[in-house]
Amino acid sequence: xxxxxxxxxxxxxxxxxxxxxxxxxxxxxxxxxxxxxxxxxxxxxxxxxxxxxxxxxxxxxxxxxxxxxxxxxxxxxxxxxxxxxxxxxxxxxxxxxxxxxxxxxxxxxxxxxxxxxxxxxxxxxxxxxxxxxxxxxxxxxxxxxxxxxxxxxxxxxxxxxxxxxxxxxxxxxxxxxxxxxxxxxxxx
Amino acid sequence: xxxxxxxxxxxxxxxxxxxxxxxxxxxxxxxxxxxxxxxxxxxxxxxxxxxxxxxxxxxxxxxxxxxxxxxxxxxxxxxxxxxxxxxxxxxxxxxxxxxxxxxxxxxxxxxxxxxxxxxxxxxxxxxxxxxxxxxxxxxxxxxxxxxxxxxxxxxxxxxxxxxxxxxxxxxxxxxxxxxxxxxxxxxx
DNA sequence: TCGATTCGGTTGATGTGTCATCCACCCTGC
DNA sequence: GCAGGGTGGATGACACATCAACCGAATCGA
Numbered sequence: 001x002x003x004x005x006x007x008x009x010x011x012x013x014x015x016x017x018x019x020x021x022x023x024x025x026x027x028x029x030x031x032x033x034x035x036x037x038x039x040x041x042x043x044x045x046x047x048x049x050x051x052x053x054x055x056x057x058x059x060x061x062x063x064x065x066x067x068x069x070x071x072x073x074x075x076x077x078x079x080x081x082x083x084x085x086x087x088x089x090x091x092x093x094x095x096x097x098x099x100x101x102x103x104x105x106x107x108x109x110x111x112x113x114x115x116x117x118x119x120x121x122x123x124x125x126x127x128x129x130x131x132x133x134x135x136x137x138x139x140x141x142x143x144x145x146x147x148x149x150x151x152x153x154x155x156x157x158x159x160x161x162x163x164x165x166x167x168x169x170x171x172x173x174x175x176x177x178x179x180x181x182x183x184x185x186x187x188x
Numbered sequence: 189x190x191x192x193x194x195x196x197x198x199x200x201x202x203x204x205x206x207x208x209x210x211x212x213x214x215x216x217x218x219x220x221x222x223x224x225x226x227x228x229x230x231x232x233x234x235x236x237x238x239x240x241x242x243x244x245x246x247x248x249x250x251x252x253x254x255x256x257x258x259x260x261x262x263x264x265x266x267x268x269x270x271x272x273x274x275x276x277x278x279x280x281x282x283x284x285x286x287x288x289x290x291x292x293x294x295x296x297x298x299x300x301x302x303x304x305x306x307x308x309x310x311x312x313x314x315x316x317x318x319x320x321x322x323x324x325x326x327x328x329x330x331x332x333x334x335x336x337x338x339x340x341x342x343x344x345x346x347x348x349x350x351x352x353x354x355x356x357x358x359x360x361x362x363x364x365x366x367x368x369x370x371x372x373x374x375x376x
Numbered sequence: 377t378c379g380a381t382t383c384g385g386t387t388g389a390t391g392t393g394t395c396a397t398c399c400a401c402c403c404t405g406c
Numbered sequence: 407g408c409a410g411g412g413t414g415g416a417t418g419a420c421a422c423a424t425c426a427a428c429c430g431a432a433t434c435g436a
Binding site: 015016017019020022023024026027029030031032033034035037077125128129131132133134135136137138139141143144145146147148149150151152153154155156157158159 | 203204205207208210211212214215217218219220221222223225265313316317319320321322323324325326327329331332333334335336337338339340341342343344345346347
Binding site for chain 2: 391392393394395396399400401402
């Protein structure tokens, strides 16, 4: 599972300044490799994928481990059909189960199972360790701050104005500040 | 076509400093959205995908528009089965064709067709424009430089030592400096 | 209260990436 | 010249993402 952008030649870079071109090529290669590496690592030393992990994280973030399907899609910025398919596969493996919603006959909940909880608890530590050694151990405090600012600027551009044309985003909450309450870390 | 990492909760971030946590979350969301946006844009205003684009770029970068299959995989950092499948699909759509290699009975070339050349020439300008407006118009010169340095550091970490365990990379060329000769931009 | 919309969610088709396996050909040692 | 292993590449099975179409429940306007 992968989606990579790739090395760019004159076709693209003619419209970028040389310095921008080098930055873009470096970024593109880095994020491709990093995604690939994290995915591979995750599926090697645990039985779940990055996508499973993302779903499980959201479920464990709620008090009772149950979230409505489309709420899940909104939290993850996924399309509803994607979440539906994915939950179906996870259900087949016992990581989650679906329950009907009493108050709304159309709706259903995705509920974390014990198997799912165990899976994420086993996967999380090594994933965090990998992120730290691959990324943050390489960067100075200044660079970490720069990474955040750059990411926020681009993300803001992506989610404002005519760019924000994707389905699941129309009613999304405050884009940058969705830190869980119990994470013990400040919200700002 | 997508591969996204997603919002992280305490599970992951417990092992990261608060400042690192914020940077990581911001980065993860940004690159997910950016990938999605670029892919969507590419497939909307041209008939090719980002992956097609990457292949076509490599082909147009050579003098005669023909590259050996595994050489292509090495240039793109793709697995050989991925390039094989992808070339097969592109061949079906007429973007490339395969030719036998005379000097090595096992090998084959991937050759750019006129259709393929037209496709990339139509796709490139708007893609470059999008990258510029979404990314570089948001960043100062200092930030562009920071982005490049951060990306290079992480990429270097990813491709050295025990991380570089992937098939297609074992004999890869100098990781960061594969700028095409005719791009008109300095190699360093 | 009844029809039209909207909303929550599923389904199936299609394109894509990965893994394991396989085959044909090359090369080297003998 | 031929047996062994290595290499270039293809294939099939599976997981995954997207799109369009669909369905039934909710809701809203008349």
